[in-house]
Amino acid sequence: xxxxxxxxxxxxxxxxxxxxxxxxxxxxxxxxxxxxxxxxxxxxxxxxxxxxxxxxxxxxxxxxxxxxxxxxxxxxxxxxxxxxxxxxxxxxxxxxxxxxxxxxxxxxxxxxxxxxxxxxxxxxxxxxxxxxxxxxxxxxxxxxxxxxxxxxxxxxxxxxxxxxxxxxxxxxxxxxxxxxxxxxxxxxxxxxxxxxxxxxxxxxxxxxxxxxxxxxxxxxxxxxxxxxxxxxxxxxxxxxxxxxxxxxxxxxxxxxxxxxxxxxxxxxxxxxxxxxxxxxxxxxxxxxxxxxxxxxxxxxxxxxxxxxxxxxxxxxxxxxxxxxxxxxxxxxxxxxxxxxxxxxxxxxxxxxxxxxxxxxxxxxxxxxxxxxxxxxxxx
Amino acid sequence: xxxxxxxxxxxxxxxxxxxxxxxxxxxxxxxxxxxxxxxxxxxxxxxxxxxxxxxxxxxxxxxxxxxxxxxxxxxxxxxxxxxxxxxxxxxxxxxxxxxxxxxxxxxxxxxxxxxxxxxxxxxxxxxxxxxxxxxxxxxxxxxxxxxxxxxxxxxxxxxxxxxxxxxxxxxxxxxxxxxxxxxxxxxxxxxxxxxxxxxxxxxxxxxxxxxxxxxxxxxxxxxxxxxxxxxxxxxxxxxxxxxxxxxxxxxxxxxxxxxxxxxxxxxxxxxxxxxxxxxxxxxxxxxxxxxxxxxxxxxxxxxxxxxxxxxxxxxxxxxxxxx
Numbered sequence: 001x002x003x004x005x006x007x008x009x010x011x012x013x014x015x016x017x018x019x020x021x022x023x024x025x026x027x028x029x030x031x032x033x034x035x036x037x038x039x040x041x042x043x044x045x046x047x048x049x050x051x052x053x054x055x056x057x058x059x060x061x062x063x064x065x066x067x068x069x070x071x072x073x074x075x076x077x078x079x080x081x082x083x084x085x086x087x088x089x090x091x092x093x094x095x096x097x098x099x100x101x102x103x104x105x106x107x108x109x110x111x112x113x114x115x116x117x118x119x120x121x122x123x124x125x126x127x128x129x130x131x132x133x134x135x136x137x138x139x140x141x142x143x144x145x146x147x148x149x150x151x152x153x154x155x156x157x158x159x160x161x162x163x164x165x166x167x168x169x170x171x172x173x174x175x176x177x178x179x180x181x182x183x184x185x186x187x188x189x190x191x192x193x194x195x196x197x198x199x200x201x202x203x204x205x206x207x208x209x210x211x212x213x214x215x216x217x218x219x220x221x222x223x224x225x226x227x228x229x230x231x232x233x234x235x236x237x238x239x240x241x242x243x244x245x246x247x248x249x250x251x252x253x254x255x256x257x258x259x260x261x262x263x264x265x266x267x268x269x270x271x272x273x274x275x276x277x278x279x280x281x282x283x284x285x286x287x288x289x290x291x292x293x294x295x296x297x298x299x300x301x302x303x304x305x306x307x308x309x310x311x312x313x314x315x316x317x318x319x320x321x322x323x324x325x326x327x328x329x330x331x332x333x334x335x336x337x338x339x340x341x342x343x344x345x346x347x348x349x350x351x352x353x354x355x356x357x358x359x360x361x362x363x364x365x366x367x368x369x370x371x372x373x374x375x376x377x378x379x
Numbered sequence: 380x381x382x383x384x385x386x387x388x389x390x391x392x393x394x395x396x397x398x399x400x401x402x403x404x405x406x407x408x409x410x411x412x413x414x415x416x417x418x419x420x421x422x423x424x425x426x427x428x429x430x431x432x433x434x435x436x437x438x439x440x441x442x443x444x445x446x447x448x449x450x451x452x453x454x455x456x457x458x459x460x461x462x463x464x465x466x467x468x469x470x471x472x473x474x475x476x477x478x479x480x481x482x483x484x485x486x487x488x489x490x491x492x493x494x495x496x497x498x499x500x501x502x503x504x505x506x507x508x509x510x511x512x513x514x515x516x517x518x519x520x521x522x523x524x525x526x527x528x529x530x531x532x533x534x535x536x537x538x539x540x541x542x543x544x545x546x547x548x549x550x551x552x553x554x555x556x557x558x559x560x561x562x563x564x565x566x567x568x569x570x571x572x573x574x575x576x577x578x579x580x581x582x583x584x585x586x587x588x589x590x591x592x593x594x595x596x597x598x599x600x601x602x603x604x605x606x607x608x609x610x611x612x613x614x615x616x617x618x619x620x621x622x623x624x625x626x627x628x629x630x631x632x633x634x635x636x637x638x639x640x641x642x643x644x645x646x647x648x649x650x651x652x653x654x655x656x657x658x659x660x661x662x663x664x665x666x667x668x669x670x671x672x673x674x675x676x677x678x679x680x681x682x683x684x685x686x687x688x689x690x691x692x693x694x695x696x697x698x699x700x701x702x
Binding site: 032035036037084086133134137141142143144146147148150151152154155158159161162166290293297329330331333334335336337338339340341343344347348349350351352 | 416418458461462463466467468469470471472473475476477478479480481482483484486487488490491617620623624627665667668670671674675677678681682683690
């Protein structure tokens with residue numbers, strides 16, 4: 001890759017620099033809090049208390065984190081193939097359709113443990129199909145995947161509004177949503193896990209799709225770093241020319257990668273729909289698809305980074321809701337700013353501090369940055 | 380005559396809704412022609428709309444509102460430039476970040492400063508850009524057809540509408556008839572050649588993103604200070620992305636960009652005007668289909684079924700000297 005930067009020790013690359021970037025993002029978020037006339041430190045304290053203060057708060061934090069693990073993995077898988085799937089939002093929204101079809105069709109006849117796998121397949125299949133068209137257009141016709149996936153977000157929103165208003169809405173109902181699922185299509189709560197630690201979770205919607213998210217994160221690690229397909233994906237992402245020379249089909253890899261990505265985004269729909277609301281509502285994704293971008297960038301596209309990053313954003317979501325009670329001036333939209341700042345500093349400006357850090361390391365111990373240090377930047 | 384009335388109203392509405400698209404689309408043209416992809420048109424427009432309405436509400440002057448809109452929009456453009464030109468970051472990622480920062484900040488600051496649920500106070504009088512009557516518009520109103528065209532369609536828009544449409548020939552002239560324009564196009568195709576000629580790639584690209592900032596600021600101000608009387612949260616509602624679609628549709632050329640924006644504006648105006656109406660032959664068209672049509676058309680175009688859209692060759696690639 002054409003990185004005009006010298007090599008740094010691994011712990012700096014994967015530890016120090018991301019943490020510095022994250023800190024800078026939060027400093028700027030603190031400035032916004034100052035601008036609305038509140039104390040950033042107090043706000044942070046309220047936020048952490050609201051996210052981890054009691055069993056119910058922790059359960060909510062993990063509930064939101066579940067969404068972000070799925071969407072973060074979706075973006076990350078595409079990143080490994082150097083594709084930018086900005087369409088997670090739309091794929092997740094449409095994925096809700098797969099969940100809805102399975103649940104509405106089977107909730108009278110099958111038990112939840114049969115409906116759940118079917119719903120996983122349904123959401124993944126619909127999400128994957130929604131990603132297939134942009135993938136095909138990128139692979140075969142060279143249309144830029146970023147633009148097509150943005151367009152598909154809007155198209156997905158229109159399709160879902162149409163379906164919910166005109167097709168899926170039960171007769172005689174005013175609200176644009178499907179009928180409530182019967183208990184057979186509702187996922188078991190996971191409160192017991194926290195209650196085992198003596199915490200009370202009350203009605204928090206944390207459910208077994210959290211476990212599913214962790215399993216999927218592990219499977220994605222296996223896929224990317226331990227299988228032939230993963231190797232091909234990473235090769236394609238690193239150097240399409242090398243991949244072509246090695247006989248890897250560009251079309252095949254792009255389409256497969258995007259379909260995996262779309263499937264992961266689609267599976268996000270399981271958590272809010274089957275685990276919490278028990279029906280499909282308008283806008284149930286509420287930006288989780290976009291949070292996935294921040295999560296993937298922060299987690300450096302590695303499942304071991306994505307899970308903590310998702311929990312961090314789950315904390316911001318849950319803590320942010322509590323914060324809005326305490327400080328009415330800071331509504332939940334604060335999260336959107338923080339998300340933007342994290343994307344900016346951990347993503348677009350990820351190399352901002354690198355030259356400085358490099359200089360510091362070069363002066364401390366020239367050997368740690370290799371011979372390149374003598375020539376400095378551009379080596 | 381009823382048909383003619385509907386038609387003039389429709390064209391009038393088309394012009395009104397096309398203006399923010401057109402300004403944002405031309406804004407994107409400068410940036411993308413210089414090799415900087417910009418998906419943050421939406422965010423900059425939103426930030427501009429908020430700053431414009433806020434400044435106009437506080438000072439009571441639409442012009443100061445426009446100035447504030449342009450300044451904040453340039454600021455975000457420079458952030459985008461700082462990330463993608465100076466630090467060679469990913470331009471898409473930077474654009475996404477700006478969209479989020481703008482979306483969140485306008486709501487938080489709006490609520491903190493004005494406490495009206497994210498709105499700014501209603502603008503009245505000189506705090507808004509008022510409609511301009513072209514000379515003689517009232518006099519020729521009764522002349523059949525031509526009079527209607529002049530008085531209903533051409534006359535009676537705010538200043539920014541005329542500014543937007545004048546920017547089309549100006550942008551064409553700037554890009555294709557000036558030295559700056561030639562260099563701007565060159566830096567988007569082959570920055571190394573521009574660099575070899577002794578011209579600073581970074582400075583040229585910074586100037587391009589500043590042009591983008593000016594125009595997205597104007598687009599935002601049009602939304603909140605001219606078309607509407609104040610800012611409401613998320614008021615751009617995807618217009619920045621439609622503008623981006625129009626830019627691709629127009630193959631990064633100014634005059635086709637105008638027609639693309641008018642087309643997408645027409646779709647929007649028509650979907651509002653004919654909502655729920657049954658069409659001969661087709662029957663009732665769902666309003667969602669009309670709303671999605673610009674996006675669907677763009678995807679079809681991108682797929683190469685209506686001519687091929689070829690972006691500037693160096694677009695999205697950070698320029699690294701001496702490789």
